[in-house]
Amino acid sequence: MAQRRAEALSRARIIETAVELLDADGESGLTFRALTERLATGPGAIYWHVANKGELLDAATGAVVAAALAVERAAESPQDEVRAVALGLFDAIEDHPWLAAQLSAQLSRGPAGPVAPKIFESIGRHVRDLGVPKGSWFTATSALVHYVLGAAGQNAANARVVKAGTDRSEFLDAVSTAWEALDAEEYPFARAVAEEMRDHDDREQFLAGVDLILTGIGTVHALD
Amino acid sequence: MAQRRAEALSRARIIETAVELLDADGESGLTFRALTERLATGPGAIYWHVANKGELLDAATGAVVAAALAVERAAESPQDEVRAVALGLFDAIEDHPWLAAQLSAQLSRGPAGPVAPKIFESIGRHVRDLGVPKGSWFTATSALVHYVLGAAGQNAANARVVKAGTDRSEFLDAVSTAWEALDAEEYPFARAVAEEMRDHDDREQFLAGVDLILTGIGTVHALD
DNA sequence: ACCTGAACACCGTTCAAGT
DNA sequence: ACCTGAACACCGTTCAAGT
Numbered sequence: 001m002a003q004r005r006a007e008a009l010s011r012a013r014i015i016e017t018a019v020e021l022l023d024a025d026g027e028s029g030l031t032f033r034a035l036t037e038r039l040a041t042g043p044g045a046i047y048w049h050v051a052n053k054g055e056l057l058d059a060a061t062g063a064v065v066a067a068a069l070a071v072e073r074a075a076e077s078p079q080d081e082v083r084a085v086a087l088g089l090f091d092a093i094e095d096h097p098w099l100a101a102q103l104s105a106q107l108s109r110g111p112a113g114p115v116a117p118k119i120f121e122s123i124g125r126h127v128r129d130l131g132v133p134k135g136s137w138f139t140a141t142s143a144l145v146h147y148v149l150g151a152a153g154q155n156a157a158n159a160r161v162v163k164a165g166t167d168r169s170e171f172l173d174a175v176s177t178a179w180e181a182l183d184a185e186e187y188p189f190a191r192a193v194a195e196e197m198r199d200h201d202d203r204e205q206f207l208a209g210v211d212l213i214l215t216g217i218g219t220v221h222a223l224d
Numbered sequence: 225m226a227q228r229r230a231e232a233l234s235r236a237r238i239i240e241t242a243v244e245l246l247d248a249d250g251e252s253g254l255t256f257r258a259l260t261e262r263l264a265t266g267p268g269a270i271y272w273h274v275a276n277k278g279e280l281l282d283a284a285t286g287a288v289v290a291a292a293l294a295v296e297r298a299a300e301s302p303q304d305e306v307r308a309v310a311l312g313l314f315d316a317i318e319d320h321p322w323l324a325a326q327l328s329a330q331l332s333r334g335p336a337g338p339v340a341p342k343i344f345e346s347i348g349r350h351v352r353d354l355g356v357p358k359g360s361w362f363t364a365t366s367a368l369v370h371y372v373l374g375a376a377g378q379n380a381a382n383a384r385v386v387k388a389g390t391d392r393s394e395f396l397d398a399v400s401t402a403w404e405a406l407d408a409e410e411y412p413f414a415r416a417v418a419e420e421m422r423d424h425d426d427r428e429q430f431l432a433g434v435d436l437i438l439t440g441i442g443t444v445h446a447l448d
Numbered sequence: 449a450c451c452t453g454a455a456c457a458c459c460g461t462t463c464a465a466g467t
Numbered sequence: 468a469c470c471t472g473a474a475c476a477c478c479g480t481t482c483a484a485g486t
Contacts, residue, residue, distance in 0.1 A: 009469085009470080031458085031459065031460085032459080032460060032461080033458080033459075033460095036472095041470070041471080042470070042471050042472050042473095043460080043461070043462090043471095043472080044461095044462080044463080044469095044470065044471060044472070045469075045470050045471075047460095047461070047462080048468085048469060048470070049469095052460080052461075053460065053461090097332075100328070100332045101325070101328060101329050101332060104324070104325060104328040104374065104377055105325050107374075107377070107378055107381075108321075108324045108325060108377040108378055108380055108381050109381055110381035110382075110395075110399065111378070111381075111399050111403075111421075112398075112399055112402060117403055117406060117411055117414040120413065120414055120417070121410070121411050121412075121413045121414045124413035124414070124417065125412065125413040127413075128413055128416075134416070134420075135420070136432075137413070137416065137417050137420065138417045138420045138421060138424065138429070139429055139432045139433055139436065140436065141413075141417070142375060142378075142429070142433055143371055143375075143433040143436050143437060145374070146370060146371045146373075146374025146375050146378070146433070147367055147370045147371050147374070147437075149370075149374055150328065150331075150369070150370025150371070150373055150374045151366060151367075151370050153328055153331065153332040154331055154332055154335070154366075154370070156332055157331075157332050157333055157334035157335075158334075171334075174336075175334065175335055175336055178336060179335075179341055182341060186345070187341055187345050188345075188349065189344065189345045189348035189349040189351075189352060189361070189365075190341040190344055190345045190348070192352075192358070192361065193344070193348065193361050193362045193365070196358075196359070196361065196362045197335075197362060200362065205362070205363055205366070208360075208363045209363055209366055209367040209370070211444075212363065212364065212367050212437065212440040212441060212444060213367060213371075213436065213437055213440055214440070215439075215440040215443050215444050216436040216437055216438075216439040216440025216441075216443065217436060217440070218443075219439050219440065219442075219443040220435075220436060220439050233450085233451080255477085255478065255479085256478080256479060256480085257477080257478075257479095260453095265451070265452080266451070266452050266453050266454095267452095267453080267479080267480070267481090268450095268451065268452060268453070268480095268481080268482080269450075269451050269452075271479095271480070271481080272449085272450060272451070273450095276479080276480075277479065277480090
């Protein structure tokens with residue numbers, strides 16, 4: 001399967017290939033062996049452009065996030081802008097299911113990397129436009145960012161399962177049935193929401209959560 | 225460093241040792257080599273009790289989460305109960321920084337495992353007591369769960385850095401300075417919140433986010 | 449039923465050597 | 468400056484053999 005080298009090796013081309021491997025086979029699909037084969041080169045050549053695997057993963061994550069955030073969307077209000085950015089990340093995680101774990105790993109390694117400020121910026125500037133007082137910008141934006149990444153990540157599981165061949169409704173049905181089978185004493189709530197899970201719309205549900213937080217922000221700060 | 229075997233090998237003892245290794249050296253600290261050395265046994269013995277490394281990680285995660293959720297706390301209202309559960313998970317992630325990535329990995333693999341219903345149950349039953357209409361239980365609970373896990377995970381980064389010897393305020397100072405050094409055109413918001421980040425209290429900030437979502441839930445459903 | 453431990457396939461990374 | 472590719476240390480997992 002080794003291909004002739006089409007272009008000269010470069011950091012950008014390595015990252016691009018890494019994203020392809022991740023999309024195709026998930027995190028375990030990105031190995032230096034697979035990379036050298038696709039790029040028709042040796043490991044040493046890759047190490048010339050990239051410090052190590054961690055840096056490569058960070059770069060792949062950064063590239064995909066940057067592309068997702070760069071998309072312009074029509075929006076009529078700060079609330080709409082937040083929804084648009086949120087959906088952009090939601091879609092990116094749906095297209096690249098490995099992104100969810102990678103993002104939370106990178107964020108939980110600290111806000112030092114380049115991805116954290118990028119995401120905070122693209123959501124936070126609209127929180128600011130909402131009229132939230134400055135002292136609450138960080139809290140309000142964090143709540144939105146954490147929800148968006150968490151919820152989108154959960155959704156990525158569905159995307160992965162569907163990709164693997166199982167039908168979506170079949171999958172939700174299986175999970176729903178599993179929750180209904182839980183102990184009645186210990187899990188009354190999980191059993192009660194199992195039904196709700198069976199035929200919910202992912203996107204709708206996701207946006208409902210965003211709106212819930214936007215409402216909270218609006219109420220606490222009594223906007224307009 | 226190999227120790228004499230103190231008790232008979234058992235699944236519980238393997239999981240317990242796995243947690244110790246994870247606490248000491250993070251996810252990369254959990255290897256079958258380290259495990260066999262501590263338990264004074266061979267890999268085959270461990271595979272008799274545990275199917276593979278993934279199952280072991282899931283079990284370690286489940287054990288720590290179960291312990292965290294089992295702690296009883298004084299609470300005077302459903303809101304207070306939610307805050308108590310949230311803080312319990314916050315503390316658990318602070319004590320076991322590897323838990324954050326593990327939890328989001330497990331949740332994003334789908335709500336099939338045992339951890340997802342456990343967390344949903346412990347938060348959701350109080351959402352129900354809040355008076356939220358049944359059709360919104362899942363959305364409201366999801367928003368809380370995703371925020372709690374995401375925010376606590378971000379906080380775990382601090383804990384890890386402090387553990388490594390760096391002073392907390394020194395660390396926040398460094399990140400804050402890094403954000404202030406970002407491009408003024410591209411990152412006006414990140415630069416503006418950098419200051420806020422410098423001397424925020426993690427716990428306070430975390431609970432403010434929980435309250436924001438609780439307010440959103442209360443407003444949307446016009447409770448009491 | 450439970451454990452031993454050598455062996456296997458695979459991984460990230462290094463480095464002396466080439467151009 | 469950029470690339471080659473053999474070699475190294477380490478990993479998860481298997482399995483024939485023991486008790």
